[in-house]
Amino acid sequence: MKFIDLDRQYRRYRGEIDAAVKQVLESGQFIMGEAVARIEQELSGFTGARHAIATSSGTDGLLLCLMAEEVMPGDEIITTPFTFIATAEVIVMRGAVPVFADIEPDTFNISPASVEEKIHQRRRAGARLRGIIPVSLYGHCPDMDQINHLAQEAGLFVIEDACQSLGAEYMGRKSCALSRYGVTSFFPSKPLGCYGDGGMIFTDRDHLAEKLRAMRVHGQTERYVHAMPGINGRLDAIQAAILSAKLPHFEQELEARNRAAGLYAELLREKAPDIVPPVVRPGCTSVFAQYTVRIPGGKRDAAVRMLREAGIPCAIHYPIPVHRQEVFSCLDIPAGAFPEAEKAAGEVLSLPMHPFITPDEQEQVVDTLKRI
Ligand SMILES: Cc1ncc(COP(=O)(O)O)c(C=O)c1O
Secondary structure, eight states: OOOOOOHHHHHHHHHHHHHHHHHHHHTOOOOOSHHHHHHHHHHHHOOOOSSSEEEEEEHHHHHHHHHHHTTOOOOOOOOOOOOOOOHHHHHTTTTOOEEEBBOOOEEEEEEEHHHHHHHHHHEEEOOOEEEOOBOOGOOOOOOHHHHHHHHHHHHHHEEOTTTTTTTOEEEETTSSSSSSSSEOOOOOOOOOOOOOEEEEEEEEEEHHHHHHHHHHTTTEEEEEEEEEEBOOOOOHHHHHHHHHHGGGGGHHHHHHHHHHHHHHHHHHEEEEEEEOOOOOOOBBBOOOOOOEETTTTHHHHHHHHHHHTOOOBBOSSSSSSOOOOOOOOGGOOTTTSSSSHHHHHEEEEEEEEOTTHHHHHHHHHHHHTTTT
C-alpha cells in the first residue's frame, strides 16, 4: 500500500501527460512561455482569483508575497506554530519575526481568538506588526472571514498559505481566493502535484500582480531592466504542461478523496471510536491533502508501530511544532507556550489517502488501528 499513490495516477493519465511533456520538448520553450501562461489562466478561472502567478515552489510564492509587501527586518508576522516549516521560514528569510498564535483543537488551524489576542499584545508592545499568514492545513481552510476582519481592522495584510488546499471551498468561495494573497504548492504529493517543484500565487489586485510578475524574474520590468529586487522564482514550462494535463481530472479526484474520507470516518466510527476523524466545518469542504486523525490517550506512537509492522505507511504532520524547532530556539519560546499545537503534535497521525485508494485498503488500515 502506498501513502500517496503517484504511480497509479501516472498510469491512469499517462497518454495525456506524456503528450504534454513532448509538446514542450518539441517547442524548445522551457522557461515561461505558453505552457506557463495557460496553467495561470486555467487556475485563475478555477479559483476565481483575478490573477495567478506561477512560481518555482510554494515556498518561493510565500516569500514573493512578503517581498511585494516590502516586509523589512524587525517587522512581525502572525502565523500558526502547527504547520510545515516553510510558512515560518519565509518570514525569517525577510529578517522579520514570526509571532505564533495557537490553533483550534478540532481543525488544527490558527485560532482567530488567539490571533486577536496577539494583535493586541504586540500592538501594546509597540511592535511593527505587518501581516498574518494563516494556513489551510490538511486541505481545510481556517475561519478566513474572521481572520480577514481582524486584519482589516488592524491594517494588516493576509496571505493564505493554501499549499495544501487548492480546490477546497470556504463559504461558497475557493481557497487561494479568500484574502489579499493565496499561495499554493504543486509539490508532487499535493492534491494537484507536478513532477518536481512548483507553486502559484493568487491575488485580485492588479498592481500587486504586476509587481509579483516582475519580482519572480529578478525584478525585471523589461529585458535587463530591473526596477525592484527579485529572485529566480519561475515555474518550469514542463511542470506547467504536466499540471494542465492533470487539471481536467482534478474535480473527479477531489470527489474520490472525499468519498475515501467518508468511508474512513464510517469505518473509524464503527471499529475504532476512540480515534477522532478530521472535522469539516459547515460551509467548508476539505481536499484531504492529508487524512489526519487524532489518537488521544498517549496511543499515537503505538499506532504508528502497529501500522508499520503491518506494512501500512503513515506519517506525522507534524511531530514538532514550529516554535519548538531548533532553528527557532533563538526566539526563546518555552515548551507549553502553545498548548493546543503541542498536544496536536503528540496525537496526530496521517493515514494513506489519495484518489485511487480502494475500500479494501482503507478497511485494512482501520482493522489494524482498531487493535490499539
Ligand atoms: C503548509 C505548507 N506551506 C508551504 C509549503 C511549501 O511548499 P513547497 O514545497 O512547494 O515549497 C508546503 C509544502 O510542502 C506546505 O505544506
